[in-house]
Amino acid sequence: MLVEAPKTKWTDRFLLLDLLTGLRTTWRELWRKKVTVEYPENRLPTSDNFRGMFRFSYERCIACKICAMACPIEIIYIDVGEETREVDGKKKKIKVLNRYDIDVKRCMFCSLCEEACPTKPKSIWLTTGTYELASYDRNELYMNMQQLEYWEGRPEYSTLEEIAAEQGITEAKALPGKGDSK
Numbered sequence: 001m002l003v004e005a006p007k008t009k010w011t012d013r014f015l016l017l018d019l020l021t022g023l024r025t026t027w028r029e030l031w032r033k034k035v036t037v038e039y040p041e042n043r044l045p046t047s048d049n050f051r052g053m054f055r056f057s058y059e060r061c062i063a064c065k066i067c068a069m070a071c072p073i074e075i076i077y078i079d080v081g082e083e084t085r086e087v088d089g090k091k092k093k094i095k096v097l098n099r100y101d102i103d104v105k106r107c108m109f110c111s112l113c114e115e116a117c118p119t120k121p122k123s124i125w126l127t128t129g130t131y132e133l134a135s136y137d138r139n140e141l142y143m144n145m146q147q148l149e150y151w152e153g154r155p156e157y158s159t160l161e162e163i164a165a166e167q168g169i170t171e172a173k174a175l176p177g178k179g180d181s182k
Contacts, residue, residue: 046129051109053130054102056148060123063095067124070116075103102148104133105141124148 037044046052068076079099084091114125128151135141164170 051126052128057123060119063097066116067113070112075106077101100145
């Protein structure tokens with residue numbers, strides 16, 4: 001079987017046209033306004049549909065386990081017990097949530113657990129706007145019910161000046177990015 005190479009156009013023979021196309025893109029970006037944010041101190045606001053860290057409300061949860069069933073990778077662990085309480089002079093069995101844990105290190109942040117929640121307003125939601133989930137230990141990413149309910153929002157980190165003050169460094173040359181670099 002004989003295969004012929006496709007014929008090239010006369011414009012494909014000139015690399016100058018490709019070079020000018022690339023330079024046109026560079027020239028356009030050269031005049032675009034640059035936006036710089038000093039990240040740890042200032043943060044850009046997240047969009048309305050951003051799925052961030054979990055929040056959980058114990059008061060809203062009816063212990064139905066639908067969110068755990070909706071999770072495709074099964075990272076939500078729920079234990080429910082029954083408790084007998086007296087309501088309006090009658091004894092009733094009420095579901096009590098004993099355990100609600102999420103393994104965040106395996107989470108896809110797909111929001112299926114939030115969509116499956118039947119309560120209004122939702123007892124679990126991912127629209128917190130928090131995206132800083134870095135940690136030095138993987139075990140810190142296993143969240144229990146109290147950690148999910150009392151999530152602070154964003155972790156606070158020390159600045160270089162605060163770290164230097166704690167360590168007793170007073171010279172500006174000792175700080176990275178300050179003074180002369182030799």
